[in-house]
């Protein structure tokens with residue numbers, strides 16, 4: 408589908424009078440509408456809840472919007488739990504789906520009375536030494552093998568570090584029951600950034616069948632099934648776009664076919680989407696500050712991979728709009744780069760775009776999830792600001808940009824201040 412920026416050149420010219428580029432900007436209206444569509448698609452399930460994956464966009468103002476729309480949060484670290492607590496998420500509004508979990512993280516998750524999702528069977532006895540079990544505990548499943556859809560391999564759970572085997576799931580439930588746990592959740596994340604409406608329904612069927620088996624073999628109550636994340640977005644204009652209504656309906660069918668005949672129609676469906684909810688509603692806005700003509704044509708931006716790591720890390724595609732030139736012919740081939748001393752610091756390679764002039768504003772699309780949050784400080788580059796484009800078209804600063812003093816804040820310069 409055609410990709411249009413949710414900002415115009417005029418708006419960015421206005422915004423940059425107060426907040427210079429680069430910055431990430433989020434579209435509140437788009438976020439709210441998207442969450443409402445998601446909730447509607449799963450409204451057939453009484454207990455349905457979305458737990459937004461905080462790692463995708465860990466900003467309290469974004470989390471507050473999602474809370475107002477009825478979402479919970481999915482955390483996997485101490486600071487994500489702290490942030491969620493500050494925003495006001497309480498007990499069953501927090502899912503803790505971590506792995507290789509330190510003691511302190513489990514302690515805080517339990518103190519907040521979050522749902523705790525054990526990644527491994529050994530975590531049960533590790534946890535037992537730290538805190539009392541809750542009445543409901545969750546277990547993460549890894550079926551092994553390849554995950555296929557329409558005879559195509561989508562991902563390889565057998566190579567993934569997450570979750571437990573089916574035998575371990577059973578053993579874990581019996582063990583937890585002996586420790587007084589009464590209700591169980593099950594969780595799995597088998598493929599990332601899927602662009603097929605069949606992913607969630609297929610995953611749901613796997614987990615529903617597992618739930619039926621666990622209920623029979625372990626005589627336990629399964630209270631929720633967490634489909635986790637993985638519903639993707641169309642980063643490229645030519646990619647298919649997921650249809651959340653079809654996805655919700657596919658999960659409902661599997662529910663009716665597998666759980667209902669087994670007397671399990673009280674099972675709540677949970678999701679932990681990050682990318683699907685937020686990616687399309689964030690832009691990284693940067694300015695062209697250099698052009699270079701050597702063996703290739705380069706445009707250098709005031710943003711770099713430290714502001715958006717996905718292209719450098721995964722070779723990921725992010726669509727680019729040159730603001731004010733939306734309708735011009737894409738007849739120039741460019742590498743669009745940042746200023747890191749790393750040749751993979753390229754937002755785009757051999758991309759056909761309109762002629763770019765110094766000072767042009769460049770929008771990198773679909774940066775609302777796993778964008779700012781994957782940022783880092785290599786080369787001493789500083790993290791950008793985050794802005795919120797509110798529903799009334801005003802702009803709010805929701806995170807200031809880093810200053811050199813932030814970069815130096817963890818160093819003690821006492822010994823160097825003598826001269």
Ligand SMILES: *Cc1c(COP(=O)(O)O)cnc(C)c1O
Nearest residue numbers: 460504635636637679680681682
């Ligand atoms: C990252 C993550 C998610 C969110 O993944 P998306 O690709 O953003 O949908 C959900 N659950 C867990 C456990 C994760 O690690």
